[in-house]
Amino acid sequence: MTFMTRLLTGSALVLAMAIPAAAKEYRIAVGDGAGGTQEALGKAFVAALEEKTGGEMTGKLFLNGQLGDEQDTVTAAATGTLDFSILAINNITPFSPSVGTLTLPYVILSQDDAEAITQGEVGQQMIDQTIEDAGVRIIGWGYSGFRVLTNSKQPVSTVEDLKGLVVRVPKNEIMIETYKAWGINPTPMAWGETFAALQQKVVDGQDNPYMTVYAMKFDEVQKYITDLHYIFSIEPLIVSEALFESLSEEEQQQVLEAGKQATQDSAAFLREEEAKIREELVSRGMEISAPANDEKEFMDLATAAVWPKFYDQIGGKEVLDNVLTSLGREPA
Ligand code: MLT
Numbered sequence: 001m002t003f004m005t006r007l008l009t010g011s012a013l014v015l016a017m018a019i020p021a022a023a024k025e026y027r028i029a030v031g032d033g034a035g036g037t038q039e040a041l042g043k044a045f046v047a048a049l050e051e052k053t054g055g056e057m058t059g060k061l062f063l064n065g066q067l068g069d070e071q072d073t074v075t076a077a078a079t080g081t082l083d084f085s086i087l088a089i090n091n092i093t094p095f096s097p098s099v100g101t102l103t104l105p106y107v108i109l110s111q112d113d114a115e116a117i118t119q120g121e122v123g124q125q126m127i128d129q130t131i132e133d134a135g136v137r138i139i140g141w142g143y144s145g146f147r148v149l150t151n152s153k154q155p156v157s158t159v160e161d162l163k164g165l166v167v168r169v170p171k172n173e174i175m176i177e178t179y180k181a182w183g184i185n186p187t188p189m190a191w192g193e194t195f196a197a198l199q200q201k202v203v204d205g206q207d208n209p210y211m212t213v214y215a216m217k218f219d220e221v222q223k224y225i226t227d228l229h230y231i232f233s234i235e236p237l238i239v240s241e242a243l244f245e246s247l248s249e250e251e252q253q254q255v256l257e258a259g260k261q262a263t264q265d266s267a268a269f270l271r272e273e274e275a276k277i278r279e280e281l282v283s284r285g286m287e288i289s290a291p292a293n294d295e296k297e298f299m300d301l302a303t304a305a306v307w308p309k310f311y312d313q314i315g316g317k318e319v320l321d322n323v324l325t326s327l328g329r330e331p332a
Pocket of ligand 1: 032087090091169170191207208212
């Protein structure tokens, strides 16, 4: 059964079940617009939660950062003023630096890597660490694909081609340092300001997965795509730890199970949708370039300069080595 049919069947089941009048409805902040990974993860979570609780618990999605910018939603959930949030992993890293291991350039090299790491022992360690550091619990993982570079000025396939471009990055040290390793000074900016900045040409470009470029309608303000693979974007679904602790044991279990189901659905969603979305962006006029020499120059510059800079911040070189070896790769 495809993700879409599962979702539709799940919703139909819950409708048939009739949601009890006293159902608890939680607010779920979503950073991106409709049609992308974050919304799909949120819908899958709500469907699974309703199914597992017989409709006693449900959730309402607030798309497009309506409940605050992604980084602000972490603080809101930690202080108990927000229930759940779905955001890109790079926007959790400032609150829980060890999670940054997964945003180091060229660590995650495929969707299989992303699923293995997040659903395995390393993922569990990051969940525990995030509760301690940030007061939020990751209960599900969305998978968005590699962050590709978009810009409105010129095709980019070499590091040299980047010169002269003003590129927006999230307020994330690892990503800032990666662009510096490629020879340009990027512009850190909150997610919610990015569309307007691209539209008004305050910046020329940005990077995000195809799914996100589509969900945010960036094709309206960007022309060129470079098919980079430096970060595979993972989208954690977080719950306020204070809220989670206030639930009964049975409810906690239901929330965790719903998060697991949504994680599986998100992986299927990306496998089913990414190629179609990429084609759709091309049919809307975007042009895709492959990085020259199989991306070697981008990769060599970024890994050599960026990895060592962040060993201390992520909790030691051994944290990265643990991720690499658990993916069957050589330590750094
Ligand atoms: C960002 O670039 O800030 C995030 O990756 C945006 C997102 O959540 O999709």
